[in-house]
Every structure is written in structure tokens, then in C-alpha cells.
Amino acid sequence: MVYSGPANLHYVTNPLLNKGTAFSLQEREQLGLMGLLPPHIETLETQLDRAYAAFEREETPLDKHVYLRGLQDDNEVLFYALLVRHLSEMMPIIYTPVVGDACKQFSEIYDHPRGLIIPFPERDRIDEMLDNAILPSVEAIVVTDGERILGLGDQGAGGMGIPIGKLSLYTAAGGINPSVTLPVVLDAGTNNQERLEDPLYIGWRHERISGDEYFEFVDLFVQAVMRKWPDVLLQFEDFAQQHAAPLLARYRDQLCTFNDDIQGTAAVTAGTLLAASNVTGVSLKDATIAFLGAGSAGVGIAEQLVQLMVRQGLSETEARGRIYLVDRNGLLTDAMTDLLPFQKQLVQPVDKVAGWAEGNISLLDVINNAKPNILVGVSGQAGLFSEAIIRAMADHTEHPVVLPLSNPTSRIEAVPADILRWSDGCALVATGSPFDPVTIAGNIHHIAQCNNSYIFPGMGLGVLAAGARRVTDGMFMAAAEALAALSPAKSDRTASLLPDVSDICEVSKAIAFAVGQQAQLDGVAPNTTEYDLKAAIDAKFWTPHYEEIA
Ligand SMILES: O=C([O-])CC(=O)C(=O)O
């Protein structure tokens, strides 16, 4: 039987409309809410006090996550007002690291529908599903297939936690109205046995589809999105490395799209390294860089750094010669036959490295021979930056820059306190997940969070405010440079390499401006004056507040 109850209920059940106790008397009368709400009419301020107290009562980080997600599903204005007010405290709860646990336990904590979960067997009904999204219009989508969730691997449909968390930051940090954002999971199955055997598992209980069938499935989705919302910004997130780069290559010229793990992570890392070079005095063109991890994130960062080094005057060959990628089989060389296509540009000639080791060349061999001053970890493996590795870095360089970027915290290559201890406080450290400051010999070292969350909210704001039709490499370069320009370490060497999380809205606006200008230069957005671009960004920037409904 189709529900035919009163229509007024949706004002208190739709989180985009609900104001709870803040509905005015007039609204209560006109919308048919009399008696549904307690009589005392409250302000958003009072609601915030109650919500924060409830948040504090929750004991574990995952409980706090569940509380905040519940609030989001109940009343989005209140959720965002709370989040914006306590961003430094709450970002680790709705985003990395706690969102990792939320994805692993997504089926256990599942409560409300949010966004779309599109299962492979229903692939001929995607248009209908997009129609069901019940949002008046959609401007930003974050999609995952759940195969490489942070460093936690295949979480199947539980990966939905990631698009939800990313889009929460689109709003809290990038000012995108939540009513135009849509999280999506393409449920292509899972190869995670634990999930498949979990009686509570919410996803399609089937091993992952692969090959042509997989790419055709993604294509059905992208084509349906382009039919329904041709101007939408589509962010790909946490796809496995064998899919991420080919999907980006396939779609980047068809619609406004980017891959956050390849391009967003690359831009924030480039911005962090530009900021670090101000502190160390070693510019990127004079740097040598070692990577642990040669997946889509590592290669994405390396390619962005090649571009930056070329801009600073190196030839492309010289730039590539300064970058060493190490994965589980050792240093990538041109003698290897099983490399993925996107890795092949980033190999070292075997002739150059002959004699560095017998057999595979390890990260330690690379450090001892190439003497890098920058070390980037994107391996997804905890603990691989050992004491020997960090000490070898510090032996060759006065201020080694060490970026253990794997998320969540449980996957980090080394914790900042160890890196600083092993380098006698000389290293500059930034991490993918948040860390408290470290005190060494009386000096406080602030640890920047080198996470794509500094980039994608501003990228989204810039794209949407400028009306960009495509996302170019230049726009990511502009974002990286705008971020570096805001580095507190520019004027104070002991300060964090990146701005404080509490300043992220201002960072996003600055990035949006740089991105919008670059989009115009690249011919993918209509030309405007700087004044009009700034005004468009300010006008687009949504802040949580209640609209009068009646
Ligand atoms: O989500 C994050 O914290 C950063 C990211 O994209 C990833 O690790 O996949």
C-alpha cells in the first residue's frame, strides 16, 4: 500500500528541511506541525549546546561518529553548524581516521539511507535510481566502488562512508550547499571474505566483477549522470589502482571530473613540499625524492612534482631522474616487465642503479645511494619507515622532509614522534591523518595534515563558482600554489607546513579563486573579472543557517 499520510511530516523527517525545536510558532501553524514538537522554541545556538553535550557523552570515537551521522540524517543545518564550530575536534571523527572504522563496520552501524547505492545487477535501472535521489538538483557527486578504502582495502558497499565524509567536507570546508551533493557507491561486489560472510552485510553478496564488465558498469553510471546532470562535478574516490588511472583518462575530457587520490593527493603534497622548500632552502628543482608505494597516489604525486620541477627549470628527463619509486618489488626500473601503464614513465634506468644492491633495490638502498632529501610514504603499510630508514635520511640531509601519508592512522609508515626522535628533531613531517604536536628537546613541532581535504573542497567551490566545464592539471597546480602561499611556516620555521584546520574555509576560498582563474586561462570556464570571480565564490559559499519556511 502506498503511504497517504499527511505531507507535513516531511518537514521534520527530511534532514534538509528539519529545524526541530527551532521551527517558529508561525511555521508550526502553517506547516501543520502543532503538537509534533515540544512547546519551547529554541535557537540554533541552544540546539548546538545540546548537540555538543550529546557528542561529548559518546565514549568511543566510533560512537561519536555514529552520533554525528545520526544528527546529519536528522537535521543538516544543525549538523553543519556543529561541525563548523568544532571542525578541528570533529574532522577526525567524520573523516580520517575514524571514517575508516565506520567503513569497516558500515553494515553494523547502518541506520538511514543516504545517497545512492547502485548494485551491478540493477545496472539497467541507473536512470531511475538517479531520479530517485530526491534532490532538486545535484552539483557535486563523490563516487566510490569501495575497492581501496583509504589503506584498508576492499570494504565493498561499506565504502559509502567515504563519499559521505568527503561531501561533508565539501560543505563544512568548501561551502557547498548540502542539498546539491550526492554520495554514490557503485556496488560491483566485494572480494572481502569477512564482508561476504557477515550476515549483516548490506551490499551485493557477490565477488567483484572485473574486466570489460566492470568498465561497462562504470560507463553506464557516468553516461546516466551526464544525461541527467551534464554540468555536475564528479569526484572519483578510493578506486583500486588498476582502475583509478584508466577511469580518469577515459572521462576527464568528457565531463567535469577528477580523481581525488591521484590529483587531490598530488596537489596537497606538492603544496606541502613547496612550503617545505621555503623552510629547508632546497627548492624542488634541486630536490631528490624517494617514494614508498607506486600506486595511483604515488604516481599521481610524482607526475605533479615532475611538472613543478619542469616549471622551475629542469628538463622533463632531469626531473624524472630525480624521482625514485619503490614498491613491494623494490625500486621501479626499466628492466621490470610487469609494470602498470601509468608507472612506466617513472622508472630508473637499470644502468644508473646497477651496483646499488644485489637483486631488488630496497628503499634503504635508494636512500644510501641517491641521497634523497624528501621521502613520501603512500604504501598503505604500517611501520615501513623504520629507524634505519629515517636515520639514513638524516645522515645525508640537514632537514629531511618526511611525509608518511597512508591513511588511516593504523596504516601510517611511521608516527611523527618516532620520525622526529630518530632524526634528532631535524625532520619536517606532515602526515595523511591528524597527529598531535611533538615536543623534542623543548621544541614543539606542529604536524601538518597533508591530506587532500585541503584541496578538494576548494577545488569543488572553484569549479562550481566559476562554472568550469573540465578540471585541468593546471587547476590542480594552481591549487597547490595557493595552498603553499598560505603556509604558516613561510614566516615561522617551527610552525606547521600547512594552515590550521580551523582556517580551512579561508583556505578553500583562496584555492577556489586560484582554481577559477586557472580554469578561465585554460579556456574551460567563462571569463570574468577577478572581482566577479571573488563575488561568485562568496555567493556560492553556503554557511549553516535556518531559512524561514513560512
Ligand atoms: O580520505 C583521506 O583521508 C585521504 C584519501 O583520499 C585517502 O587516503 O584515500
Ligand SMILES: [Mg+2]
Ligand atoms: Mg581517498
